[in-house]
Amino acid sequence: MSGTVLWATVLAGSLGCYVLKLAGLSVPAAWVEQPWVARVVDFVPAALLAALVAVQAATSGHDLVVDGRLVALAVAAVALALRAPFIVVLVLAGITGALVHVLAA
Amino acid sequence: MSAARSQTLRDALGLGLAVGLYGAAFGAAAVAAGLDVWQASAMSLLMFTGASQFALVGVLGAGGSALAAVGSALLLGTRNTVYAVRLVPLLRPHGLRRLTTAHWVLDETTALAIAAPDRALARLAFLVGGGTIYLMWNATTVAGALGAAALGAAAQAALDAVVPAAFLALLWPRLRNGFPEAAVQRRVAVGGAVVALALTPFVPAGVQVIAAVVAVALAGRPRPAERPSPREEMA
Numbered sequence: 001m002s003g004t005v006l007w008a009t010v011l012a013g014s015l016g017c018y019v020l021k022l023a024g025l026s027v028p029a030a031w032v033e034q035p036w037v038a039r040v041v042d043f044v045p046a047a048l049l050a051a052l053v054a055v056q057a058a059t060s061g062h063d064l065v066v067d068g069r070l071v072a073l074a075v076a077a078v079a080l081a082l083r084a085p086f087i088v089v090l091v092l093a094g095i096t097g098a099l100v101h102v103l104a105a
Numbered sequence: 106m107s108a109a110r111s112q113t114l115r116d117a118l119g120l121g122l123a124v125g126l127y128g129a130a131f132g133a134a135a136v137a138a139g140l141d142v143w144q145a146s147a148m149s150l151l152m153f154t155g156a157s158q159f160a161l162v163g164v165l166g167a168g169g170s171a172l173a174a175v176g177s178a179l180l181l182g183t184r185n186t187v188y189a190v191r192l193v194p195l196l197r198p199h200g201l202r203r204l205t206t207a208h209w210v211l212d213e214t215t216a217l218a219i220a221a222p223d224r225a226l227a228r229l230a231f232l233v234g235g236g237t238i239y240l241m242w243n244a245t246t247v248a249g250a251l252g253a254a255a256l257g258a259a260a261q262a263a264l265d266a267v268v269p270a271a272f273l274a275l276l277w278p279r280l281r282n283g284f285p286e287a288a289v290q291r292r293v294a295v296g297g298a299v300v301a302l303a304l305t306p307f308v309p310a311g312v313q314v315i316a317a318v319v320a321v322a323l324a325g326r327p328r329p330a331e332r333p334s335p336r337e338e339m340a
Contacts, residue, residue: 001139001165001171003141005171006140006144007144007147008171009161009174009175010140010144010147010148010152011147011151012171012175013148013152013157013174013179014147014148014151014152015151016178016179016182017152017153017157017179017182018151018152018207020179020183020185020186021154021182021186021188021189021207021208021210022189022203022204024185024186024187024188024189024190024192024193024207024210025189025190025192025193025198025203025207025210026203027190029190032190033187033190035327036326036327037187038187039324039326040321041183041186041187042324043289043290043293043320043321044181044184044318044321045156045276045279046280046290046291046293046294046297046320047293047296047297047300047319048177048180048181048297048315048317048318049156049160049181049272049275049276049279049294049297050276050293050294050295050296050297050298050301050317050320051297051301051313051314051317051320052159052160052163052177052269052301052314053269053272053273053298054297054298054299054301054302055163055167055302055305055313055314056166056167056268056269056272057269059302061168061310062305062306062307062310063305064302064305064306068262068265068266069265069266069269071266072266072269072270073266073269076269076273076274077273080273080274080277086126086127087126089270089273089274090126090270090271092270093269093270094263094264094266097262097263097267098260098263100262100266101262101263
């Protein structure tokens, strides 16, 4: 992807996200507070973030792959369940990923 | 200074410092996805909403198109529309103030403003929290991006493993007991992951992430009895 396209993506995404914020301050509350709108908005992050976790950890292009990233994700999940701080979770995942990489090579 | 005022300031500053770490993770993820330091920085300055920023670089990193990347960022950005509606009675922004207030509407600033004991403190919490988060988020984005850009090939494997872990950490609080309808959130999350993985071999990269939004249907109909009205929630 060229630098120009990347910049266009960054700027279009930024403008869109700003408009979504401004809309909330500008439209009548009743438009946004419909029960089904609230329902969808409450659950969109869970669906999308979980999809991103899965795609980032277990795919490469069009293939499903198992490598160090998935092992690191499992370690991160255990750390999160034990209520480890964010930085500890990331460091443990990073060390795991590097370790599997070295062992596999 | 009153106890309530200093508590509000402490909460706002504390939260601002805490999100800094996520900024560093975002900077690193952006560079791993192929953005340069300037583009990563522009996102933190202009988009300034963490989950959408992570989603945009996540889709690009997976080889997705610009359209899929922007689409996933906007879907996650709809949250902020609802937060802004809740902030209107507390902040009552008018005219030009509305344009600047909008930029700092986030999960964190909304939580701070709603938790404050009165309207004056809600404004203070929004401004101090928003300001601290904005400064920290942008400073650490640059640090994370520069750090990741300096990594060697071996450390890239570590970074590849850190990015999904950062997404999981972003998702985790929604799945934990104590979050409203945590069991339903978990069901939707599993559904989203399954849909994305099932579609990966067949659709253009990035599209599977947006398609995963259909998993929201697993949440079922709104439950008026369990959902407090906005007024009760704010009290």
